[in-house]
Amino acid sequence: MIVTLTANPSLDRTVELPGALARGEVQRAVAVHQESGGKGVNVSRALVASGLDTLAVLPGADSDPVLSGLHDGGVPFAALPIGQALRSNVTLTEPDGVTTKINEPGPELSEEQQEALIGLLLERSRGASWVVLAGSLPPGVPADFYATIARRLRSTPDGTVSPSIAIDSSGAPLAASLVGDASGKPDLLKPNAEELAELAAAAGFTSVSTADELEADPAKAAEAAAAVVASGVGAVLATLGSKGAILVTADGAWLATHPPIKAVSTVGAGDSALAGYLLAATQGGSAQDCLRQAVAHGAAAASLPGSTVPAVHQTTPNAVIITALQKDSQ
Ligand SMILES: Nc1ncnc2c1ncn2[C@@H]1O[C@H](COP(=O)(O)OP(=O)(O)O)[C@@H](O)[C@H]1O
Ligand SMILES: O=P(O)(O)OC[C@H]1O[C@](O)(COP(=O)(O)O)[C@@H](O)[C@@H]1O
Known part of the structure; x- marks a missing residue:
């Protein structure tokens, strides 16, 4: 089973405009899509779409539209009531x-x-193969929240595999996922180009590039990701928008x-x-199989409206081309 934690879930509203966004003008939407969202929630939704066993852990009341959406969509979840409405994000x-x-x-x-949220996650993650800690942290939550959870997930007193x-x-x-000892560091980081640029700077990669430069130059992105791996992270899957993704x-x-x-x-x-x-x-799957399916899923998602997630049968992994890169860091 794959357990996801979304500390800051959202009701995602996607508004389709008829033309380019006109600041300061009244524009009529062509269509509106609404989905339960937040990064971990979306990962769980995508896994359910392909028939995988997953559980989304998140804060929120049963009556919250985010949770109702998960219920209606058949996405298993465990929620911690917090006495406040979750947020809405607009695209x-x-x-x-x-x-x-x-x-x-x-x-x-x-x-x-x-x-209480950490307790719920630890309790529901017993026996899980992966735990995904995803998205921004809500106000009041310290930046090292994910590192703290990683440490606690790995301190299994009864010797069970974490x-x-x-x-x-x-x-x-x-940035906090790179600080401290190995037990707080992830097996996998999934930055986009902008986040890879931030991470590489945090990892001390001195020839830091902008997100645009990293998207345009996968070899450079691989160097940046290699610096992150050298700081103790298991693997970096850096997605580069329409340019695909690299795995280091x-x-x-x-x-x-x-x-x-x-x-x-x-x-x-x-x-x-x-x-x-x-x-x-x-x-x-091998590292290359995982990368191939990541890009197949990403491309399929980008071709679907709103925050619709694809099922594996809607993806085209055979169309993905894999190329080996040099990964020498500085
Ligand atoms: N314009 C696009 N054309 C084709 N594929 C895309 C496009 N945008 C995103 N993707 C796919 O989705 C993945 C994730 O997109 P990206 O924008 O890098 O991540 P994020 O949504 O986290 O910012 C990419 O690796 C790619 O497979
Ligand atoms: O927690 P954050 O960083 O505010 O991001 C939340 C938003 O990101 C999403 O998970 C989408 O993420 P991606 O486009 O990066 O896949 C939305 O569902 C949600 O509104």
Whole structure:
């Protein structure tokens, strides 16, 4: 089973615009899509779509629309009531595929609620193969929340095998995943190009590049990711938007590309890519198999409206081309 934690879930509203976004003008939406979202929630939704065993752990009341959506969508979840409504995030999509996202901060979690959420996750993660810690942290939660959880997941007093840990976040919580001893560091990090640029800087990679440069130059992205792996992370799956993704481990570095698609909405594409990776990993796939399925899932998600996640049969892994890269860090 793959357990996901979304500390800051959201009701994702995607508004399709008839043309380019016109600031300061009134525009009429062509269509609106609404989905339960947040990074871990999306990973669980994508895994359910492909028939995998998963559980989404999150805060929220049973009556909250995010939880009702999970219930209606057949996504198993365990929720901690927090006495506050979850947030709504809005995405504006333009016909040429450009998306603009506005993410709310979300409800504050008290120290007691944070501890209760960790307790719920630890209890429900027993026997899990992977635990995914994903998304931004709500107000009040310290940046090292994921590192603390990773340590606690790995301190199994009865000697049972602890799950592999994946982290997909941004900003301070992402940088905090590189700090401290090995027990707080993830087996897998899933940054996008912007987050890889932040991570590489945090890992002390001196020839830091911008997100645009990393997307345009996969070899450079692999160098940046190798610096992150050298700091004690098991593997880095860095997604590079329409350029595909790279995977860097201690054993090698690879680039995966997919033939061009018509991008409809990229919301949830990164989360779908992570789900594709985990799908292949739990089926015993090699590093290259995992990367291939990640990019197949990401491309399929980007071609679907709103934050719709693809099932594996909607993906085209055979169309993905894998190339080996040099991964020498500085
Ligand atoms: N415009 C696009 N065309 C084709 N594939 C895309 C596009 N945008 C995203 N993808 C796919 O989705 C994956 C994740 O997208 P990316 O934008 O890098 O992540 P995130 O959603 O986390 O910011 C990419 O690796 C790629 O497979
Ligand atoms: O927690 P954050 O960083 O605010 O991100 C949450 C948002 O990201 C999403 O999970 C989509 O993520 P990706 O586009 O990176 O796959 C949305 O469902 C959600 O609204």
